[in-house]
Amino acid sequence: MIHNYLFLSIILFCLGIVGVISRRNVFTVFMSIELMLNAANLAFVAFSRIHQSMDGHVLAMMVMAVAAAEAALALAVVILLHKHKSKLDTNVFSLLKG
Amino acid sequence: MGQSVNYLGLIPLFPLLGAVLIGLLHVFFSTKVKFSEKFYGILACVGPVLSFILTLKVFIALKALPPASRYLSHKAFTWFSVGDLHIDMGFLADPLSCLMLLFVTLIGTLIHVYSIGYMGGDKNYGKFFAYMNLFLGSMLVLVLGDSPVVMFVGWEGVGLCSYLLISFYSEDTSNVLAGNKAFIVNRIGDLGFVLGMAFLFWGIGASGFDFLSLKANVGNLTPAVALAVCLLLFVGATGKSAQIPLYVWLPDAMAGPTPVSALIHAATMVTAGVYMVARFSFIYSTVELAGNIVAWAGILTALLAAIFGMFQDDIKKVLAYSTVSQLGYMFAGVGVAAYSAGIFHVFTHAFFKALLFLGAGSVIYALHHQQNIWKMGGLKAKMPKTYLTMMIGAFALAGCPPFSGFFSKDEILYSALATGHYGIWMVGVLVAGMTAYYTFRMIFVVFHGTPRDQEAFDHAHESPSVMTVPLIILAVGALFAGFLNLPAIFGGGQMVTHWLAPSLSEHHPHASLFLEILAIGASVAAFAIGIKIAYSKFGQGAPEPEFKGFAEFAYHKFYVDELYHAIIVQPYKAIGSIIWKTLEPNVTDSPVKAASKLYMAIGTAFKIFQVGYVRIYAIYMILGLSLMSLFLSQSLN
Amino acid sequence: MFADGLFLGFAVLAVLGAAGLILFRHPMNGAMSFVVTLIALAGLYALLSAKLIFALQLIVYAGAIMSLIVFIIMFLNIQPSDLPKEETKLLYIIGSLIAVFPIGMFLVKIVKSLPKSSTEIIGNNFGGVKQVGLLLFKDWLVPFEIVSILLLVSLIGAVILAGKREAVK
Numbered sequence: 001m002i003h004n005y006l007f008l009s010i011i012l013f014c015l016g017i018v019g020v021i022s023r024r025n026v027f028t029v030f031m032s033i034e035l036m037l038n039a040a041n042l043a044f045v046a047f048s049r050i051h052q053s054m055d056g057h058v059l060a061m062m063v064m065a066v067a068a069a070e071a072a073l074a075l076a077v078v079i080l081l082h083k084h085k086s087k088l089d090t091n092v093f094s095l096l097k098g
Numbered sequence: 099m100g101q102s103v104n105y106l107g108l109i110p111l112f113p114l115l116g117a118v119l120i121g122l123l124h125v126f127f128s129t130k131v132k133f134s135e136k137f138y139g140i141l142a143c144v145g146p147v148l149s150f151i152l153t154l155k156v157f158i159a160l161k162a163l164p165p166a167s168r169y170l171s172h173k174a175f176t177w178f179s180v181g182d183l184h185i186d187m188g189f190l191a192d193p194l195s196c197l198m199l200l201f202v203t204l205i206g207t208l209i210h211v212y213s214i215g216y217m218g219g220d221k222n223y224g225k226f227f228a229y230m231n232l233f234l235g236s237m238l239v240l241v242l243g244d245s246p247v248v249m250f251v252g253w254e255g256v257g258l259c260s261y262l263l264i265s266f267y268s269e270d271t272s273n274v275l276a277g278n279k280a281f282i283v284n285r286i287g288d289l290g291f292v293l294g295m296a297f298l299f300w301g302i303g304a305s306g307f308d309f310l311s312l313k314a315n316v317g318n319l320t321p322a323v324a325l326a327v328c329l330l331l332f333v334g335a336t337g338k339s340a341q342i343p344l345y346v347w348l349p350d351a352m353a354g355p356t357p358v359s360a361l362i363h364a365a366t367m368v369t370a371g372v373y374m375v376a377r378f379s380f381i382y383s384t385v386e387l388a389g390n391i392v393a394w395a396g397i398l399t400a401l402l403a404a405i406f407g408m409f410q411d412d413i414k415k416v417l418a419y420s421t422v423s424q425l426g427y428m429f430a431g432v433g434v435a436a437y438s439a440g441i442f443h444v445f446t447h448a449f450f451k452a453l454l455f456l457g458a459g460s461v462i463y464a465l466h467h468q469q470n471i472w473k474m475g476g477l478k479a480k481m482p483k484t485y486l487t488m489m490i491g492a493f494a495l496a497g498c499p500p501f502s503g504f505f506s507k508d509e510i511l512y513s514a515l516a517t518g519h520y521g522i523w524m525v526g527v528l529v530a531g532m533t534a535y536y537t538f539r540m541i542f543v544v545f546h547g548t549p550r551d552q553e554a555f556d557h558a559h560e561s562p563s564v565m566t567v568p569l570i571i572l573a574v575g576a577l578f579a580g581f582l583n584l585p586a587i588f589g590g591g592q593m594v595t596h597w598l599a600p601s602l603s604e605h606h607p608h609a610s611l612f613l614e615i616l617a618i619g620a621s622v623a624a625f626a627i628g629i630k631i632a633y634s635k636f637g638q639g640a641p642e643p644e645f646k647g648f649a650e651f652a653y654h655k656f657y658v659d660e661l662y663h664a665i666i667v668q669p670y671k672a673i674g675s676i677i678w679k680t681l682e683p684n685v686t687d688s689p690v691k692a693a694s695k696l697y698m699a700i701g702t703a704f705k706i707f708q709v710g711y712v713r714i715y716a717i718y719m720i721l722g723l724s725l726m727s728l729f730l731s732q733s734l735n
Numbered sequence: 736m737f738a739d740g741l742f743l744g745f746a747v748l749a750v751l752g753a754a755g756l757i758l759f760r761h762p763m764n765g766a767m768s769f770v771v772t773l774i775a776l777a778g779l780y781a782l783l784s785a786k787l788i789f790a791l792q793l794i795v796y797a798g799a800i801m802s803l804i805v806f807i808i809m810f811l812n813i814q815p816s817d818l819p820k821e822e823t824k825l826l827y828i829i830g831s832l833i834a835v836f837p838i839g840m841f842l843v844k845i846v847k848s849l850p851k852s853s854t855e856i857i858g859n860n861f862g863g864v865k866q867v868g869l870l871l872f873k874d875w876l877v878p879f880e881i882v883s884i885l886l887l888v889s890l891i892g893a894v895i896l897a898g899k900r901e902a903v904k
Contacts, residue, residue: 008749012753021717025760029713075803096712725837
């Protein structure tokens with residue numbers, strides 16, 4: 001039944017949050033964000049199946065496009081950060097301290 | 099009733115504008131453009147001369163009015179209006195204020211002219227004349243004020259100018275301290291004045307707080323409030339006019355330039371207290387107890403100051419104590435309800451005391467600022483004009499007929515006798531004798547005999563005519579002013595008393611001819627005895643005396659200054675010091691400091707959350723979100 | 736019956752892949768397990784009759800985006816010393832799970848209140864290229880155009896951010 005899909009989406013979303021806040025590796029954080037986006041996509045498609053309307057699919061496509069754009073920019077920033085400090089630890093960048 | 103004119107306000111305005119103009123010129127231009135002293139001098143005399151001319155116009159206008167409605171009024175603008183208290187900046191010219199105006203403007207003008215010569219060479223020449231004009235303007239506001247509040251404005255103004263001018267030679271700290279003393283002691287008196295005004299307003303102020311309304315409503319005052327008002331106003335008068343216990347500033351005020359001593363501390367400012375009592379005669383005449391207190395305070399001050407004056411060695415200090423003594427006479431006069439006698443003595447005293455001070459200034463100027471009489475002597479040959487005019491002034495002061503001082507002093511003593519104040523009369527006669535003694539002691543030591551300091555004597559010369567002409571004019575006044583109020587026994591019409599009658603609530607006592615002749619005889623006898631003793635001791639040149647015993651005690655002014663210092667000043671300073679060191683840091687500063695420390699502590703506490711790691715900020719967000727979802731899921735059920 | 740089994744299998748794969756993503760130390764390993772998750776999700780989309788999305792997921796997400804990520808991981812030439820030493824990883828994960836739990840419970844409660852419906856695969860007129868395309872170019876035209884501008888912007892941004900700087904200096 002359709003609720004199972006939604007439960008799965010919730011599980012994946014929560015796993016994504018856990019990944020964002022508990023890991024210090026830049027790539028892991030980024031990919032956890034992508035995981036959260038995918039969970040949202042799954043929810044969109046499930047709801048579109050419930051209402052038998054295609055809007056959910058279109059939105060899922062939009063989300064994918066946005067994820068692609070964000071991936072490009074985020075990775076460019078990761079490259080720059082690595083050039084700066086040659087470390088991939090989010091704790092190294094702490095200029096906002098105090 | 100009376101007349102409303104619009105030029106009364108100009109009388110004080112001209113000197114005030116002069117003060118502002120000269121002050122601005124001195125401040126802004128004295129370093130760049132060097133104005134000549136003549137320029138400042140002429141500019142300074144313009145204001146007083148114009149005021150004098152306007153005063154004459156006021157006098158002529160008043161003479162044309164019938165006595166019952168003999169006053170001019172001018173309301174320049176409304177100052178403030180709060181509840182029942184409505185004060186206009188208004189001026190009232192009635193016979194009393196007109197008389198005061200006449201001699202204030204005349205003597206003020208003469209002293210301004212004299213100062214052109216006396217202050218020559220001083221680097222703050224312009225500042226001096228600015229202050230003098232400011233003083234004259236304030237005194238005119240005091241005299242012309244139509245309500246106690248406007249009078250108080252002038253009262254405060256003259257106090258301020260007194261301070262500024264006493265401290266004029268400010269390089270020497272003792273002069274500044276003398277100025278401080280004058281201002282502070284004055285202020286204590288001013289507190290009494292304000293309280294008196296407050297009581298008066300509380301009593302009858304609801305229906306108008308200007309003199310004419312107050313005079314009309316004085317019947318509504320309860321006797322207790324009236325007594326309180328009279329005594330509190332007299333406290334103000336003791337400060338301004340140097341009576342016991344607040345006379346201590348006047349001898350120290352001699353630290354100022356001599357024209358200042360002549361104008362402010364002899365002729366005009368110190369008489370403001372007497373004027374005030376006369377102005378409030380409509381209250382004082384209803385409370386006989388207050389009058390008695392005023393009279394006794396006055397005559398005792400006269401006695402005390404005369405004792406001090408007999409032993410001083412500074413020529414200006416002798417005249418200062420003489421002023422305090424004569425002011426005591428004036429208060430004795432207004433205290434026994436002889437208001438016109440008191441005011442007449444103010445009038446004549448202004449002339450001869452200003453004359454004596456200016457003459458002393460001439461002597462000081464000639465001897466290059468030497469003020470100790472035991473370094474002078476034999477000057478009558480070198481300074482004839484000064485000698486002659488000072489002799490006239492001295493005879494007037496000592497009360498020798500037919501000079502002016504005799505008539506005014508005799509009027510006061512006769513009034514004391516006629517109203518039954520025998521004690522006051524006897525002390526008054528004694529003081530008259532002492533006055534003659536110390537006055538001629540000064541004259542004989544300074545002008546007669548052989549010079550004690552030969553070198554200074556050789557350099558002495560007569561003063562320039564810009565200084566001697568005012569002396570001569572004042573001498574004429576000292577000589578003849580008495581005839582303006584010649585009593586009936588000498589065939590005169592008592593013109594001044596009749597002129598002042600509409601302003602004062604006065605009842606003239608009728609006494610027997612015997613008492614009148616007794617009074618005159620006693621006054622003349624006192625004068626004769628006094629001058630004889632002075633002549634026998636000092637007439638042929640006496641050496642500087644050594645004081646022992648009572649004389650030494652009197653020479654140190656009974657140590658009153660030291661007593662005040664120990665009893666009042668030191669404890670006050672100690673209390674202030676204690677408050678500054680212990681009370682203030684702990685009671686008033688510490689809560690403020692604690693508040694600021696509290697905020698800093700809160701800030702430091704919040705700094706813990708600003709870690710700078712983005713991951714931790716994300717954790718904060720998720721924590722918030724989970725708390726919110728907890729609450730929401732609670733409410734969903 | 737078969738669909739349920741497939742769903743279970745794909746779901747387990749997806750969750751295992753996600754767990755692997757957040758547990759592996761080296762990002763390459765994490766990326767590989769993430770790819771497993773994405774492929775499982777594609778299968779789930781197919782089970783939901785979303786034919787176009789199934790294809791797009793495999794082509795765009797697993798094919799393009801993940802290959803970009805893997806490329807960058809390999810480009811940076813990560814040595815084991817570059818990776819952060821995360822001693823407290825497990826502690827943080829358990830703590831985060833506890834923190835995230837209320838959110839999850841809240842969402843589950845909402846989902847439970849929805850009406851039940853079936854998940855049979857619909858063949859015609861649902862989820863196909865034609866239907867999505869028609870919707871995209873009729874009702875959703877403006878968002879479509881805006882998304883294309885967004886892609887252009889991110890393209891320019893990526894070029895500027897990561898491009899060579901020496902010539903500009």
